[in-house]
Amino acid sequence: MNRNALTLSTVLLALVTVPLTITGAAVALPGLQGGLGADLAAAQWVVNGYNACFAGFLTFGGSLADLVGRRRMFAAGVALFCAGSLACALAGDIALLIAARAVAGVGAAATTAAGSSILAATFDGPARARAFGLLGTVLGAGLAFGPTVSGALVAAADWRAVFAVPATLSALVLLLCPLLPPLPGAAGRRVDWAGGALFTAALMLLIFVLVEAPSLGFTDPVVVAGLVAVLGLSAGFVAAERRCADPMFDxxxxxxxxxxxxxxxxxxxxxxxxxxxxxxxxxxxxxxxxxxxxxxxxxxxxxxxxxxxxxxxxxxxxxxxxxxxxxxxxxxxxxxxxxxxxxxxxxxxxxxxxxxxxxxxxxxxxxxxxxxxxxxxxxxxxxxxxxxxxxxxxxxxxxxxxxxxxxxxxxxxxxxxxxxxxxxxxxxxxxxxxxxxxxxxxxxxxxxxxxxx
Structure with missing residues (x-):
């Protein structure tokens, strides 16, 4: 197998775990609620916490990959995802499971951003189009068959299996990371730390308010203060992006x-x-x-x-x-x-x-x-x-x-x-x-x- 083929296979194997772990958590939700004695609000954080971290850190992860190097960021993301998924499979209570899912979400964001950047830097012309076409096919297949695969895992073992399998796949990817091209970071590029921090904080605080409002009450001081803080963080994000020479978003x-x-x-x-x-x-x-x-x-x-x-x-x-x-x-x-x-x-x-x-x-x-x-x-x-x-x-x-x-x-x-x-x-x-x-x-x-x- 030539190096480009190995690079493509490694990135695709890493990214197929992203839709698998999203649908896996969905299928596992009833089982983990009973197994860990979790109420509905807590169980929802198993899904929402992962997605909030994934969305919040995706573009930030791309900026960091440009700074520290694509292979290094890809390996770090895979390692975080592997550790978080393994911790999910071993979690003994709902709080540990939610925390582990958040770690896995950050890892998935870094892996996705750096993996896409690796493909863009490795392939050009028609070869790049084919590589990203295969990426779309893999992500689509993971989304399409993820519920069926996850359902079979839960039926054959229990809810922990839907986290153990992605952890195993990502461990295999981690072994292949040293074989990827180095792809160092771009000289002179700066990370938009302020924009990344404000955007991530606003999104995660908004998710917290939306999930907790039904139990706390929509007029609860915590909920009201949270919404005010979201507005303030959002305004700060817009102001930061307008001032930044190399903004996260145009x-x-x-x-x-x-x-x-x-x-x-x-x-x-x-x-x-x-x-x-x-x-x-x-x-x-x-x-x-x-x-x-x-x-x-x-x-x-x-x-x-x-x-x-x-x-x-x-x-x-x-x-x-x-x-x-x-x-x-x-x-x-x-x-x-x-x-x-x-x-x-x-x-x-x-x-x-x-x-x-x-x-x-x-x-x-x-x-x-x-x-x-x-x-x-x-x-x-x-x-x-x-x-x-x-x-x-x-x-x-x-x-x-x-x-x-x-x-x-x-x-x-x-x-x-x-x-x-x-x-x-x-x-x-x-x-x-x-x-x-x-x-x-x-x-x-x-x-x-x-x-x-």
């Missing part, structure tokens, strides 16, 4: 209407998809009465389109970007709205329409919408645009997870089971459908406008 991109349209659409598609990936397994297990393995198999209707439909989306995009993106939002929104038909007696046939519609909307745009967003800016802005696009999508997804989790907890009376869970799922599905419809209209309006300058 805020001027928000004036680019196509870029904003594609970023909005990508975020909303994840707003619909990811919370359902996390909470539908719990519904299928607790209300419909499926085993973890069966629940994972049913979710293939939701996830497989993300693997098989991207080529179709690419063809449609060449004819009409607006039709593709707005249509994808309509499909996903319609599927979410149709979840009002779900119930304790649901069958795969009854859930096929909503799940396939959601999956179709996401699948048609997987990878394609990333290219549309980056292609909508000037060439010299491509790297910054890619970082902002991915961070915005992940941050939106993370906030959506917290909001949906909070809504389900409140509407179900604090227990994700029984008729209350069904009513909560119906309400959330209808709300997600409305959000997707509004986003489709907004995208059409934005794409009809003209991009400044």
């Amino acid at each position: 805020l001027g991109l928000v004036a680019n209407r196509p870029f904003v349209a594609f970023s909005l659409a990508a975020g909303v598609l994840m707003v619909v998809m990811v919370p359902l990936l996390v909470y539908l397994p719990s519904y299928l297990i607790a209300v419909v009465g499926l085993g973890a393995g069966e629940a994972g198999a049913w979710l293939l209707m939701l996830t497989v389109p993300s693997v098989v439909l991207p080529p179709v989306g690419a063809v449609v995009a060449r004819r009409s970007r607006g039709a593709l993106v707005a249509g994808a939002l309509v499909f996903s929104g319609a599927g979410a709205a149709l979840l009002v038909t779900a119930g304790a007696d649901s069958t795969p046939g009854q859930l096929a329409a909503p799940l396939l519609l959601i999956g179709t909307g996401v699948g048609l745009t997987t990878g394609v919408i990333d290219g549309l967003a980056v292609s909508s800016v000037r060439t010299e802005q491509a790297g910054t645009a890619a970082g902002l696009f991915n961070t915005a999508r992940l941050a939106t997804e993370t906030v959506a997870l917290a909001v949906v989790g909070t809504a389900l907890a409140v509407l179900s009376g604090g227990r994700l089971d029984g008729p209350g869970f069904t009513t909560a799922l119906h309400t959330v599905g209808a709300a997600l459908g409305a959000v997707a419809a509004a986003a489709a209209v907004t995208v059409i309006v934005l794409l009809r406008g003209r991009t400044p300058g």
Whole structure:
């Protein structure tokens, strides 16, 4: 195997663990609640803590990779992810599990940012396109088959297995890291420490407020103070980015209407998809009465389109970007709205329409919408645009997870089971459908406008 092939294989093996650990935690949620005696609010932090750290440190990790070197940052990220995942598998109480998931989230962010940077630096021309195409395929496959694999692991062993397997894979990647090209950091590049710290603090504090507000009360002084602090940190972030010579985000991109349209659409598609990936397994297990393995198999209707439909989306995009993106939002929104038909007696046939519609909307745009967003800016802005696009999508997804989790907890009376869970799922599905419809209209309006300058 030549060095480029080894580099590609190592990065792909590392990054396939990212969707596996997200879906794994979702499938493991009912089991770990019982096994650790955790209440719902604490169990939600197993998911939200990981995603908040992942989203908050993604772009920051890319900046650090430019400073300290891509291979060094990649190895550090893999090591953190491995240690965090192993600690998850061994955790004896919910507090340790949440802390370990946060460590794994930081490691996943560093691994993703540095791994993408390694591919960009190693390959060029058509070879780079093929490498990133394979990356998209691997991530899509991990997302598609993650629930099924995780369900099988829980059924065969217990919830700890869904953390032990990613830990084992990342340990293997760690052994391969010395074989990667050194790729030292860029001379003269400075890390935007202030912007990174303010952005991460604002996002994680917002997640804390959204998750804890139902139990503390929305008028509790801690919640109110938290929201005020989020606003202050956000204002400080904008001010810091405007003053910084080498900012983490180029805020001027928000004036680019196509870029904003594609970023909005990508975020909303994840707003619909990811919370359902996390909470539908719990519904299928607790209300419909499926085993973890069966629940994972049913979710293939939701996830497989993300693997098989991207080529179709690419063809449609060449004819009409607006039709593709707005249509994808309509499909996903319609599927979410149709979840009002779900119930304790649901069958795969009854859930096929909503799940396939959601999956179709996401699948048609997987990878394609990333290219549309980056292609909508000037060439010299491509790297910054890619970082902002991915961070915005992940941050939106993370906030959506917290909001949906909070809504389900409140509407179900604090227990994700029984008729209350069904009513909560119906309400959330209808709300997600409305959000997707509004986003489709907004995208059409934005794409009809003209991009400044």
